[in-house]
Amino acid sequence: MISRKEVLANLDGYDLKKAKVGVVASHSALDTCDGAISEGFRTVAVCQKGRERTFANYFKTQRDSSGNVVRGVVDEVVLVDKFKDAVHPSVQASLMDNNVLFVPNRSFVSYSGIDAVEDQFKVPLVGSRNLLRSEERGDERDYYWILEKAGLPFPKKVERPEDIDSLTIIKVHHKVKKLERGFFTAKDHDQFIEKSTELIKQGVIEEDFLKEARMEQYIIGPVFNLDFFRSPLEEKGEQLELLGVDWRFETSLDGYCRLPGKQQVELEEDGIIPEYTVCGHNMATLRESLLDPAYEMAEKYIEATKKHYDPGIIGPFCLQTCVDKDLNFYIYDVAPRIGGGTNVHMSLGHPYGNALWRREMSTGRRLSMEIRKAIEQERVDEIIT
Ligand SMILES: Nc1ncnc2c1ncn2[C@@H]1O[C@H](COP(=O)(O)OP(=O)(O)O)[C@@H](O)[C@H]1O
Ligand SMILES: [Mg+2]
Incomplete structure (x- = not known):
C-alpha cells in the first residue's frame, strides 16, 4: 500500500483553489461529474478509446465566457488505450499537475487491478483506498x-455442494465476460451438478469454477x-x-x-x-x-x-x-x-x-x-x- 505520507505529499503539491474532480469514465462517472459540476468544480474523465463518446462528445461541457456551464458535465478528457492505463505514470502525472482529486469507482479498480490501485496509483483518492480490496470476494479480509x-x-454460507439443501446461489466469475457474473442457483446437490455441467458445456463457467465460488443461502x-x-x-x-x-x-x-x-x-x-x-x-x-x-x-x-x-x-x-x-x-x-x-x-x-x-x-x-x-x-x- 502506498504510504499515507506519499499521498499527503502529493496533495501538498496541489493548488486546491483549482482542484478538479477526476474519474474513470465508466460505472458511476456521469453521476460523479454531474455532482462535481453542480458544486462548482471542473471535471476530468479518463476515457478508454472506443468508449469515450458519451463523455467526450455527448456530455462534453460548454461554458460561457464567465466559465458557467451551459451544457454537459465533462470538461476534460484523458484518452487512454485501455482503462488500466489510468495508473500509468504519465497519466498520473498529468492528473496531479491538473490538481485532480480522484474518485475511485468499481471500473477503476476492476480494470486497473487492486494491486495497482493500492501500490502504484499516487493520485489522492477521495475515499478509503484500503477498503477497496474488501470487495475482492474470497480475500481473507473481504x-x-x-x-x-x-x-x-448476511446470507448463510454453504461450504460444499453436497451441503446444499435449500435454494442456494452460486457466485462464480463468467468465463468469457471476465468482469461479469456466471451466477446460478440450485436447490440441492443434484441440481447443482446438473446446472453446473450445463453451464460448463455452454462455456459460461470454468470447469474448476468451484475453486473461486461463493455459495450462500438465496434470500427470497x-x-x-x-x-x-x-x-x-x-x-x-x-x-x-x-x-x-x-x-x-x-x-x-x-x-x-x-x-x-x-x-x-x-x-x-x-x-x-x-x-x-x-x-x-x-x-x-x-x-x-x-x-x-x-x-x-x-x-x-x-x-x-x-x-x-x-x-x-x-x-x-x-x-x-x-x-x-x-x-x-x-x-x-x-x-x-x-x-x-x-x-x-x-x-x-x-x-x-x-x-x-x-x-x-x-x-x-x-x-x-x-x-x-x-x-x-x-x-x-x-x-x-
Ligand atoms: N444471497 C443472495 N440471495 C438472493 N439474491 C442474491 C444473493 N446474492 C446475490 N444475489 C443477486 O445477485 C446479484 C449480484 O450479486 P452480487 O453479490 O452483488 O454480485 P456482484 O458484486 O458481482 O454484482 C444481486 O443483484 C442479487 O440480485
Ligand atoms: Mg454487488
Missing part, C-alpha cells in the same frame, strides 16, 4: 469478514442497494446519511421474470439459465420501519471499518441487501465506494438525499459537496487516502 466482525446479517425477497454516505467532516449532525436506494435490472434474469411461469420452466429444461449481468437501475424507497434497521446496519459497518480498516469508510458506500418475508435485511455485498446504481439519482437527487439537504442531492453531488467543504475548512487530508 466484506464478509467485515460483516462478521460487525455482527451484521426484493433487492435494495442502500446508498449511504459517511462524512468525517460533519460535527453538528450525524456523520451517516442515507442518500438513496436503487435496485438493478439484470439480464437475462429480468427477461425471464417477465415470462409466464410455464415458459420459464421450459426455458430451464432447454438449459437456458438466466444470467445476472447488470444493465440498468431503478429507484426505490423503503417502508419507514425499515429505515432504523438500515441506519443501524450502516453504523455497525462504519464502526467495524474504523476498527479494522483505519481510518474507516470515508464518503459513499453501498450496502447491497435483500429483505426476506419477515422483513429481515441480509447484506449480500458491500461497495466501499460510490455504488454502481447512483446514476439513478444523478442531477435529480433522491427523496432521502433531497429531504436531508433541502435541495437535489445525488451521491455525485454529495461527494463534491464534501470535497468543497474539506477545501474550505482546510481538511482535505481527512477525506483522501
Whole structure:
C-alpha cells in the first residue's frame, strides 16, 4: 500500500483553489461529474478509446465566457488505450499537475487491478483506498469478514455442494465476460451438478469454477442497494446519511421474470439459465420501519471499518441487501465506494438525499459537496487516502 505520507505529499503539491474532480469514465462517472459540476468544480474523465463518446462528445461541457456551464458535465478528457492505463505514470502525472482529486469507482479498480490501485496509483483518492480490496470476494479480509466482525446479517454460507439443501446461489466469475457474473442457483446437490455441467458445456463457467465460488443461502425477497454516505467532516449532525436506494435490472434474469411461469420452466429444461449481468437501475424507497434497521446496519459497518480498516469508510458506500418475508435485511455485498446504481439519482437527487439537504442531492453531488467543504475548512487530508 502506498504510504499515507506519499499521498499527503502529493496533495501538498496541489493548488486546491483549482482542484478538479477526476474519474474513470465508466460505472458511476456521469453521476460523479454531474455532482462535481453542480458544486462548482471542473471535471476530468479518463476515457478508454472506443468508449469515450458519451463523455467526450455527448456530455462534453460548454461554458460561457464567465466559465458557467451551459451544457454537459465533462470538461476534460484523458484518452487512454485501455482503462488500466489510468495508473500509468504519465497519466498520473498529468492528473496531479491538473490538481485532480480522484474518485475511485468499481471500473477503476476492476480494470486497473487492486494491486495497482493500492501500490502504484499516487493520485489522492477521495475515499478509503484500503477498503477497496474488501470487495475482492474470497480475500481473507473481504466484506464478509467485515460483516462478521460487525455482527451484521448476511446470507448463510454453504461450504460444499453436497451441503446444499435449500435454494442456494452460486457466485462464480463468467468465463468469457471476465468482469461479469456466471451466477446460478440450485436447490440441492443434484441440481447443482446438473446446472453446473450445463453451464460448463455452454462455456459460461470454468470447469474448476468451484475453486473461486461463493455459495450462500438465496434470500427470497426484493433487492435494495442502500446508498449511504459517511462524512468525517460533519460535527453538528450525524456523520451517516442515507442518500438513496436503487435496485438493478439484470439480464437475462429480468427477461425471464417477465415470462409466464410455464415458459420459464421450459426455458430451464432447454438449459437456458438466466444470467445476472447488470444493465440498468431503478429507484426505490423503503417502508419507514425499515429505515432504523438500515441506519443501524450502516453504523455497525462504519464502526467495524474504523476498527479494522483505519481510518474507516470515508464518503459513499453501498450496502447491497435483500429483505426476506419477515422483513429481515441480509447484506449480500458491500461497495466501499460510490455504488454502481447512483446514476439513478444523478442531477435529480433522491427523496432521502433531497429531504436531508433541502435541495437535489445525488451521491455525485454529495461527494463534491464534501470535497468543497474539506477545501474550505482546510481538511482535505481527512477525506483522501
Ligand atoms: N444471497 C443472495 N440471495 C438472493 N439474491 C442474491 C444473493 N446474492 C446475490 N444475489 C443477486 O445477485 C446479484 C449480484 O450479486 P452480487 O453479490 O452483488 O454480485 P456482484 O458484486 O458481482 O454484482 C444481486 O443483484 C442479487 O440480485
Ligand atoms: Mg454487488
